[in-house]
Every structure is written in C-alpha cells, then in structure tokens.
Amino acid sequence: xxxxxxxGSLPRHIAIIMDGNGRWARARLLPRYVGHREGxxxxxxxxxxCISRRIEVLTLFAFSSENWRRPSEExxxxxxxxxxxxxxxxxxxxxxxxxxxxxxxxxxxxxxLRYLIAEAEQETSGNSRLDLVIAANYGGQWDISQALRKxxxxxxxxxxxxxxxGPDVIAAEVxxxxxxxxxxxxxxxxxxxxxxxxxxQLAYTELYFTEVLWPAFDEKELDSxxxxxxxxxxxxxxxxxxxxxxxxx
Ligand code: IPE
Ligand code: IPE
Ligand code: MG
Numbered sequence: 001x002x003x004x005x006x007x008g009s010l011p012r013h014i015a016i017i018m019d020g021n022g023r024w025a026r027a028r029l030l031p032r033y034v035g036h037r038e039g040x041x042x043x044x045x046x047x048x049x050c051i052s053r054r055i056e057v058l059t060l061f062a063f064s065s066e067n068w069r070r071p072s073e074e075x076x077x078x079x080x081x082x083x084x085x086x087x088x089x090x091x092x093x094x095x096x097x098x099x100x101x102x103x104x105x106x107x108x109x110x111x112x113l114r115y116l117i118a119e120a121e122q123e124t125s126g127n128s129r130l131d132l133v134i135a136a137n138y139g140g141q142w143d144i145s146q147a148l149r150k151x152x153x154x155x156x157x158x159x160x161x162x163x164x165x166g167p168d169v170i171a172a173e174v175x176x177x178x179x180x181x182x183x184x185x186x187x188x189x190x191x192x193x194x195x196x197x198x199x200x201q202l203a204y205t206e207l208y209f210t211e212v213l214w215p216a217f218d219e220k221e222l223d224s225x226x227x228x229x230x231x232x233x234x235x236x237x238x239x240x241x242x243x244x245x246x247x248x249x
Contacts, residue, residue: 009230011183013057014050015205017197018042020189020213027213033077038215040085049219050130051096053226057131057179061197065105065139079113082136086116090123097129103175104138105146131179138175140199147173147200174200181205184229188214188221206232 018039025035043060050058063078093100100120109117117136150173154160160169171177175198182198182205190211194202208225210217235243 010053010226011055011206011229012180013059013182014055014184014186015059015061015182015198015202016046016185017061017187017189017195018214018217019187019191019195021215023189024213024215032074033081035213035215036078036081040081042214042217043085044089045218046222047093047096047098047130047132049222051098053222055130057133057176057182059103059133059135059176059182059198061135061138061195063104063136063138064196065137065142066196068108068137079109083113083116086113086120090120093120093132094124094127097127098124098132099127099130100124100132100134102134102136103143104136105142106137108137133176133179135175135197139196140194141196143175143198144170144200171200176201183234184208184225186210186222186225188212188217204234204236206234 021035021039022032023035024038025032028034046060047058062082067078068075090100102117102121106114106117147170151160151165151169155162155165176182181201181203185197185202185205185207187193187207187209190209192209198205206229208228210221210225212221233240233243
C-alpha cells in the first residue's frame, strides 16, 4: 500500500467524526434529537464548503456499529433522519455533481432505507465533483474483518495463496479502496479517539481534534483545520530533510 495521497497543501480526502450533537442540544435544554437534526445542517454546509474548496472526497461518520447500544428511541430517530435526509437532499446533491456512496453493513437497515441508499448511489454514480461517503453502521474492525473474510474465501477456492496476503492485498478489499486515502481527519466534540472509524485507512492521516460541537462546525472551522493541515510536514516514514529535498527537486 502506498500511504501517500496528497503532498500539496490542500487535502484531497477529508474524513470527519461528526461528534457532539447530543451535547449541543443538552446545552440548550433540547432533546438530543434536535442536535442530530442540526447536525444535518452542518453536513450540508460541509459539503458545500468542500465543493467550493475543490476537495475530492469527504467521508462522514454518521452511525457507528456501536451506536446500536444507544436507547432504541434515539437509534430509531437517527435512522428516520437518514430516510428523511436522503429523500430531501439527493436531488440537490445530484445537481451539484456529488457522487454519494455508503460504507458499512447495510444489512441491518430497513428495506426502505436500503432502497433509498441504493437509489441515491445509482442516481449520483455519474458525478465527479465531490465523492461524498457516508459511513453508516460502519466500524473499522468490521471493515477489516469483511476484507479478511473475502480473502479467506479466495484462499479456500484456490484463487489466492496465503503468502500473497500483504498490505496491498488487504487495502484493495477494505472500504474506500478505490479512493485516495484520507489526508485529513477531523473529530469535533473534543474527544481524542478514533471510536472504531477508518482504522486501516487512517494509517498516515493527519489527525485534527476540535472542541467545537458538530452542529456548530462551519466554514470558518473547516478553514482552521485546513490551515493547520497546510502546515504539517507529511513524512511517510522519511526524514524531514528528505521531504524538503523532494519538494525542491
Ligand atoms: C454524534 O453526536 C452523532 C452520532 C453518534 C450519531 P453524539 O450523539 O455522539 O453527541 P454527543 O457526543 O452525545 O454530544
Ligand atoms: C462516533 O461518535 C460515531 C459517530 C460520530 C457516528 P460516538 O459519540 O459514538 O463515539 P464515542 O462512543 O463517544 O467514542
Ligand atoms: Mg458522541
């Protein structure tokens, strides 16, 4: 696997853990659901901002494989919000040249939600301005296991030899394989953890954490993250001197 993606000052791929909806609502004495609803507005803002800044890929963590542990009313409200948002937003995403896709185990979703997801992916498949990836019922450990399961089947069928299994072979089976790896990871809401997001894909991603709660995350906050990113030296195992030399060459 080549961990290198973007060496320029602008990331090609941004991956975000959109955290803090519940706390945003609680601070206003509102039910958590209102925080999730406001969070959808932040998603729209982030998508528009990425388009205007010519970011190629935006991956958003919308629901983790562990979020099923939440109270069932909250889980249903979040899933309803997915349905409503897909119905409402797909046409405009399509008009704006966004290609939408979902990663995660969708078998746990209702027929209706699975249908809307498949329809949205199909409808927007010809677009190329921005790849918008929604991680829903996604877990990094699930992702690596599903990749290994596919490879195990190929070994069982005699199509692959165990000696050939290395980082490149695994990288081709995990989610987002066809896209450049995330250059910039953003987590809002103040926690400094990965929470089982893209474990494999974040190997060389720059990690940015902000206290700002997701519903309050706007263009200005995105630009702060982009500025921070532009000042990182990405070494991919090399020395700083080597990187400087390469730049000059
Ligand atoms: C993130 O916000 C949204 C989802 C996990 C669906 P939270 O709901 O986790 O908000 P906090 O962390 O409780 O504030
Ligand atoms: C991570 O947020 C998942 C999403 C944003 C979808 P959580 O709020 O679920 O993370 P933890 O449980 O605090 O680590
Ligand atoms: Mg949270």
